[in-house]
Amino acid sequence: SYVLTQPPSVSVAPGKTARIICGGNNIGSKSVHWYQQRPGQAPVLVIYHDRDRPSGIPERFSGSNSGNPATLTISRVEVGDEADYYCQVWDRTSDLYVFGSGTKVTVL
Amino acid sequence: QITLKESGPALVKPTQTLTLTCIVSGFSLSTNGVRVGWIRQPPGKALEWLALISWDDDKRYSPSLKTKLTITQDTSKNQVVLTVTNVDPVDTATYYCAHRPSGYDSPFDYWGPGILVTVSS
DSSP: OOOOBOOSEEEEOTTSOEEEEEBOTTGGGSOOEEEEEOTTSOOEEEEBTTTBOOTTSOTTEEEEOSSSSEEEEEOSOOGGGOEEEEEEEEETTTTEEEEOOOEEEEEO | OOEEEEEOOSEEOTTSOEEEEEEEESSOTTSTTOEEEEEEEOTTSOOEEEEEEETTOOEEEOTTTTTTEEEEEETTTTEEEEEEOSOOGGGOEEEEEEEEOSSTTOOOOEEOOOEEEEEOO
16 A cells, blocks of 8 residues: 655744655655644645645645655744644545655744 | 534444544535545544545545445435444544545545544443
């Protein structure tokens, strides 16, 4: 089955840039979605189709997927960005849905 | 606006069957291309996709849990139901339902608040 790999944690100072990676076999051929999950809350979609932002998501959030890995970038990080972030793909070969292992972003 | 809300028991005993209901509003389950999925999250662990049902009643299941899961929908009641048979303490988790819109390879764009289910005797 398809596996997505993320680093367990990323630390970043306020105002700096955080980059969260998501690795998978031939991930560049897939459409990657990213979710933010603050403690005790449900996940929120922050990036879809590799790089598109839902309405209401700040421009500070951006995504790219030109190869392995896919990347979620958070610019000018704020304390409120502290959360777990998950990547997700649809594996069209099996018609199944896969989530990454999650990355905890800590704002120092 | 689109909303989803999960309901069900907070506590179930091992070997019992868990039944969870997702009530949706702001969209129709019978709209072409619409899907609703169930995802769970054990305490302190990652999200895990469980099952998905489509507007045309097509169903998909996680291979590792396929034998334990059944997903159904009642479009007249705007609800999606997930049953988990023969539960075990490892099934303790927060269970979420989520909306997947029409479109190729679309994400889960709206989520319910989740329901924490504990499996314990």
